[in-house]
Amino acid sequence: MNNLFSDRLKKLTPYTPGEQLNDKRYIKLNTNENPYPPSDKVLEAIKDKAGETLRLYPDPESKELLSVIAKKYSIDNDMVFVSNGSDETLAFAFNAFFSGKKVAFPRITYSFYPVYCKLYDAKEETPEMNYDYTINKEAVSKCKYPLIIANPNAPTGELLSNEYICSLLEKDKERLILVDEAYIDFANQPSMAEYVKKYKNLLVVRTFSKSYSLAGMRIGYAIGDKALIAALNTVKNCFNSYPLDRLAQISAVTALNNQEYYDMINNKVKATRDRVAKQLDKLGCTVLPSQSNFLFVKFGGYDSSTIYTKFKDEGILIRQWNYIPDYVRISIGTDSDMDSLINTAKEIMK
């Protein structure tokens, strides 16, 4: 039945997300979800909108949400794009900007980028990393292709300075730089958003899944020059007129209108992260400095799959990749979650 399928299909290699086990037994530290719930105001807004109007299509342009995001960054609505999770924004960006071209990103970064390369016929260029998994800035600076930087980087948690990224933007204004800021709210540096008016070659991608505790609602967005946003809208309108349902739209609007709550919970996550990093370090683990809501950790001489299994056996899910033999990624949970993690880590490292 091979005739039924397209040739393109045969080239594809899907992304594998972290496990979403429904088994309540696990402490889930494997997909960088926020350990704290969404704001009560968000939950109330959803309940309030769960009515008769769900029979009607949502606003295809998500205008109210565009306005709230635009206001946050003091930009116009036509510099904002929203999507069904930030992965959808990334997919559309590959189609609009990188399809049929070379595109560069560090060798160890968000592993969906190479998947999108195959989906959109882009050719990946991967500047060398340093041996300690930090980004080799010299290699990145030399690269002349359109560039994707996850900042902070995943799964390492490393943060590049906005000044460094601006220096790359300056070098060639006809070269697009996409900065994927899924984790920026956990960093001690503001978003690159403030530079989108200055650099027409900068696209900043963000999500409500991490710092807004809304992974379950699937909302992402991008900000950039209006020509970049128009290109994303062209692709979106060739794909799905209404990517964001009514409840997703109101969730995101309400979350942004309750920023104080989120600042409070994200500060808690950062404090827990710094505390746990110190404790793991004391136990003899190697912990990369993280500006994110996860830690990238090496447990002595153990390989990463062994560590993954040891934690899973103790009811703790963490993330491991076969192409990273020595480090695992641990999301920051509540203080109580992390105390359990530290207890298991003590057993492993003793």
Add this chain to the structure above:
Amino acid sequence: MNNLFSDRLKKLTPYTPGEQLNDKRYIKLNTNENPYPPSDKVLEAIKDKAGETLRLYPDPESKELLSVIAKKYSIDNDMVFVSNGSDETLAFAFNAFFSGKKVAFPRITYSFYPVYCKLYDAKEETPEMNYDYTINKEAVSKCKYPLIIANPNAPTGELLSNEYICSLLEKDKERLILVDEAYIDFANQPSMAEYVKKYKNLLVVRTFSKSYSLAGMRIGYAIGDKALIAALNTVKNCFNSYPLDRLAQISAVTALNNQEYYDMINNKVKATRDRVAKQLDKLGCTVLPSQSNFLFVKFGGYDSSTIYTKFKDEGILIRQWNYIPDYVRISIGTDSDMDSLINTAKEIMK
């Protein structure tokens, strides 16, 4: 700044959805939404799930929803695919099955199909229609390419018999036939779903937007042989791991578990449709026989844009396309909505 964009972008022509005006003044008969609200049970289920767990990613495979759909059709879970609206399923199907190939669909049908052709490098073949906008079965039967049939067809409302579609499936079992059944619950014929076990070259696409009153929640699905479903999953997992948020998943599950309510409201829609079709016919309009939740109507010698404007001036939104000069499409609303429509139609036709 032309260097920023891909060559592919320049080839794209977006789809234009029906207007979603927020102005409450209009009677909205332009996007085939159900005039009746979702089941109370669906709204309760959403409110019940609007809690702490929204911080967690949804099940990427929507397993509970797959099970409920599979049970409805007495098939296995691996014969079901779900997506963020049925347009997303269609997009993935173009990528998996039609990319780089020829694909056929009637000249007048859902106008997103040619948009997907450009997005996925498929070449459209459009068998002639009859002059009365009915499908020319002779032309369709001669066609040897993979085929898309919207059944009932949009925007005409015409229904082809399942026996005829089976005859096409029989002719060449290496040729895929995608039957887009967005409106089948308004027809006097069951879904082609019962044939997916028999024909491995049949993909049936359905939506919760129309007969389940959930356009605002964006849920679509496909059923077919497990090889076809696996292909759709490959594309989906190269695009977005979690296309359906938590509340969309529970909405769809709960809707299917309350089929009685939906049978009741859809029977009301059908009765209203048949009544209005007769009334318009009496006024001298030409009304195509419709098995859908809309009517395709010609108002005497008026062109379609004039008719659109006349109704809009009276506070009634209907759908009009410039490439269809004589007919407009009118969604079936409540009886009271349609009484208003008839009053305006009387003015126009007198």
